[in-house]
Amino acid sequence: MIELRQVYKTFYGEKQVDALRGVDLKIPAGKIYGIIGQSGAGKSTLIRCINGLETPDHGEIIVDGVDLSRLSSIELRNARKKISMIFQHFNLLSSRTAAANIGFPLEISGVDKSAIKARVNEMLQLVGLSDKANSYPSQLSGGQKQRVGIARALANNPQVLLCDEATSALDPETTKSVLQLLAEINQKMGLTIVLITHEMRVIQEICDYVAVIENGQIQESGRVIDVFTSPRSSAAKRMLQGTMNTQIPQDLLQRANLNSNGKQVFLKLSFVGSLAHEPVISSMLKKYAVEANILFGKIDQIKDIPFGMLFLEVSGEPDQIEKALKYVQDHNVEMEVISNA
Amino acid sequence: MPSTIMVNMLWTATLETLYMVGVSVIIAEVIGLPLGILMVTSEEGHILENFWLNKILSFIVNVGRSIPFIILLVAIIPFTRFVVGTSIGTAAAIVPLTVAAIPFAARVVESSLKEVDSGVVEAALSMGASPWQIIVKVLLPEALPGLILGFTLTAVNLVGYSAMAGTIGGGGLGDLAIRFGYQRFRGDVMLYTVIILVVLVQALQMLGDKIARKVSRH
Ligand SMILES: Nc1ncnc2c1ncn2[C@@H]1O[C@H](COP(=O)(O)OP(=O)(O)O)[C@@H](O)[C@H]1O
Ligand SMILES: [Mg+2]
Numbered sequence: 001m002i003e004l005r006q007v008y009k010t011f012y013g014e015k016q017v018d019a020l021r022g023v024d025l026k027i028p029a030g031k032i033y034g035i036i037g038q039s040g041a042g043k044s045t046l047i048r049c050i051n052g053l054e055t056p057d058h059g060e061i062i063v064d065g066v067d068l069s070r071l072s073s074i075e076l077r078n079a080r081k082k083i084s085m086i087f088q089h090f091n092l093l094s095s096r097t098a099a100a101n102i103g104f105p106l107e108i109s110g111v112d113k114s115a116i117k118a119r120v121n122e123m124l125q126l127v128g129l130s131d132k133a134n135s136y137p138s139q140l141s142g143g144q145k146q147r148v149g150i151a152r153a154l155a156n157n158p159q160v161l162l163c164d165e166a167t168s169a170l171d172p173e174t175t176k177s178v179l180q181l182l183a184e185i186n187q188k189m190g191l192t193i194v195l196i197t198h199e200m201r202v203i204q205e206i207c208d209y210v211a212v213i214e215n216g217q218i219q220e221s222g223r224v225i226d227v228f229t230s231p232r233s234s235a236a237k238r239m240l241q242g243t244m245n246t247q248i249p250q251d252l253l254q255r256a257n258l259n260s261n262g263k264q265v266f267l268k269l270s271f272v273g274s275l276a277h278e279p280v281i282s283s284m285l286k287k288y289a290v291e292a293n294i295l296f297g298k299i300d301q302i303k304d305i306p307f308g309m310l311f312l313e314v315s316g317e318p319d320q321i322e323k324a325l326k327y328v329q330d331h332n333v334e335m336e337v338i339s340n341a
Numbered sequence: 342m343p344s345t346i347m348v349n350m351l352w353t354a355t356l357e358t359l360y361m362v363g364v365s366v367i368i369a370e371v372i373g374l375p376l377g378i379l380m381v382t383s384e385e386g387h388i389l390e391n392f393w394l395n396k397i398l399s400f401i402v403n404v405g406r407s408i409p410f411i412i413l414l415v416a417i418i419p420f421t422r423f424v425v426g427t428s429i430g431t432a433a434a435i436v437p438l439t440v441a442a443i444p445f446a447a448r449v450v451e452s453s454l455k456e457v458d459s460g461v462v463e464a465a466l467s468m469g470a471s472p473w474q475i476i477v478k479v480l481l482p483e484a485l486p487g488l489i490l491g492f493t494l495t496a497v498n499l500v501g502y503s504a505m506a507g508t509i510g511g512g513g514l515g516d517l518a519i520r521f522g523y524q525r526f527r528g529d530v531m532l533y534t535v536i537i538l539v540v541l542v543q544a545l546q547m548l549g550d551k552i553a554r555k556v557s558r559h
Binding site: 083162 | 458469474478556
């Protein structure tokens with residue numbers, strides 16, 4: 001659906017900033033794609049390239065088969081009508097009511113008044129703000145403003161929705177409900193959502209895919225479940241710290257290193273999806289003459305996929321341990337032997 | 342109480358002042374508004390970015406604003422004669438008043454348009470709005486309260502300038518105050534014209550504030 005090839009962008013302000021340094025990205029249609037990175041990593045520049053608010057110095061940006069850089073300014077304007085955007089600070093017109101804000105993109109596209117009215121009502125209903133149609137932005141809460149922003153972005157039936165830190169100005173509760181709304185819209189309307197954020201929680205909550213950006217380069221990308229359960233880049237590991245706690249507490253690691261011998265191994269097991277519900281460990285204990293001691297465990301959810309992590313100390317005769325480990329592996333549980341020196 | 346003759350004189354002078362200020366503020370806004378819009382939108386990163394246009398407009402406006410009105414009044418007499426056929430009288434006074442007010446109005450328009458949140462312009466751009474649509478549907482409505490206050494400011498300023506128009510026989514309250522009040526030592530005429538001017542300015546300001554508040558959605 002959206003593809004970025006070797007995108008470069010440098011700003012020549014007071015000092016030169018290489019905001020994007022060779023970004024390659026493939027965003028599949030109909031999915032929610034998250035781009036995460038710290039402040040200043042180049043996220044906003046990247047997402048603004050996708051609707052031509054920013055022109056890259058080099059590289060291609062292909063949306064729905066069309067290279068944006070080849071479009072005339074009028075063609076680009078028309079292309080933007082199918083690529084909507086919502087913003088951290090909502091950017092609603094303060095002089096217009098919620099309804100008139102939602103109708104704004106339709107007005108721009110020359111839709112006639114009665115059609116606008118019908119569509120606006122439909123959109124208000126979708127975001128649950130029918131009773132606020134005639135309120136001005138100054139009379140709405142942050143969450144309500146973002147809902148108006150979402151309704152406005154969807155009014156013109158876009159194929160892509162770009163979200164620039166859309167929940168960063170909202171409290172945790174409101175963030176959750178706005179993210180839920182985005183996930184719902186993605187399901188119902190099948191539109192592609194690209195969101196940028198500096199919060200792992202946002203990715204964890206609704207994204208199917210994630211790319212980690214640092215210093216204007218994509219460090220790692222893939223399915224959220226894969227990146228979260230086994231991050232490869234140091235940037236991804238750093239971003240995940242504190243959110244998912246895939247890291248093992250330091251004192252447990254030390255203990256594993258001290259106590260290891262042939263009759264004892266320390267394992268980190270990751271369960272993904274329906275497997276998280278299966279009693280793999282208890283059947284292993286029944287089948288083989290080994291004992292297991294659970295040192296640390298955690299269950300979490302990534303979008304709608306349950307995800308578990310367990311840190312085990314397994315003891316017994318070496319051959320029994322070996323068989324037990326094989327059994328676990330055969331059940332597609334991702335396993336990492338921490339130490340068996 | 343002032344005599345009937347004096348009331349008549351004051352009334353005529355008030356009407357002349359209102360006429361001069363009214364016509365010149367309207368013409369000045371008709372020209373100053375697009376100028377102000379161009380000054381903002383031709384800035385770097387704005388919808389009609391144009392480095393030289395921006396620099397030239399800004400220069401002209403600055404020059405216009407730095408010429409003292411009393412000098413402008415005399416300096417453009419040939420132009421005034423060309424436009425209204427004479428350089429003396431109320432109609433003739435409207436020309437220098439308008440010329441002086443245009444750069445002022447343009448600056449005031451510029452500064453109110455600059456108050457518009459750039460994020461809102463960006464949102465409109467992201468929806469595929471054209472520069473014209475952004476000016477008409479975003480910049481002007483969003484800046485409306487500020488524009489109205491700016492319009493008021495320009496008008497109030499012109500009331501002050503119009504008092505100097507007497508120099509070229511423009512009539513109005515300032516002229517009356519000088520010719521009768523000062524030159525004929527009529528302290529009462531002086532006092533009445535000043536009172537009327539104060540009331541006029543107060544009324545203008547109150548009206549402007551009221552309308553601005555009425556259209557503000559903040
Ligand atoms: N218009 C601009 N002019 C100059 N520098 C910019 C501009 N936009 C962004 N930058 C710089 O580019 C870098 C990336 O910015 P941005 O994409 O906004 O990062 P993020 O959204 O990840 O915080 C930052 O160092 C920022 O200061
Ligand atoms: Mg940003």
